[in-house]
Amino acid sequence: DIQMTQSPSSLSASVGDRVTITCRASQDIRNSLAWYQQKPGKVPKLLIYAASTLYSGVPSRFSGSGSGTDFTLTISSLQPEDVATYYCQKYNSVPFTFGPGTKVDIK
């Protein structure tokens, strides 16, 4: 099975900072990657699918890039409401494995 890793596991940044999270697949998954945001105590929400397509209603400060094995989620200007854990998930083939998550908080 394809393994998913994320880095860093956690980060702390200031409001307005540009934040980048990396997700890596152990094999080529083309662009079959989604990013989710999960705030404490809440249900995960889809941010991006097909590696770079912003889901409806998601603020434009979120963006995704990459293909193959290396992917990036970028928050262009971190806001207090972005405090959350972010997960990537592959869906090119089963199992639809999640990455371990990256916890983002405000410095």
Place this chain on the structure above:
Amino acid sequence: QVQLQESGPGLVKPSQTLSLNCTVSGGSISSGYYHWNWIRQPPGKGLEWIGCFSYYTGNTHYNPSLESRLTISVDTSKNQFSLELSSVTAADTAMYYCARDGRDWGQGALVTVSS
């Protein structure tokens, strides 16, 4: 807009079977090109994909780590799909979510495995 709602016992004894239902409203489980998923999250930990079925392909897929204990089924008459996980242990304690692809999620059902 599609809504999903998990239901089932919140407490299951070790070695017994965990059973959950996901009722779908606002759309038919038998239409469209969707994967209907089960996902879980142990307290304080990350998300784990459990399995899914696809009505348009007729296929059901399971996480290999759970496959020997897992059954996912569908009842189109109730617009509902279900999860059964047998021989549970404390490690199966988690919030269990159902989801349509990754776009629509239920609110989750907390299941605790304890005697």
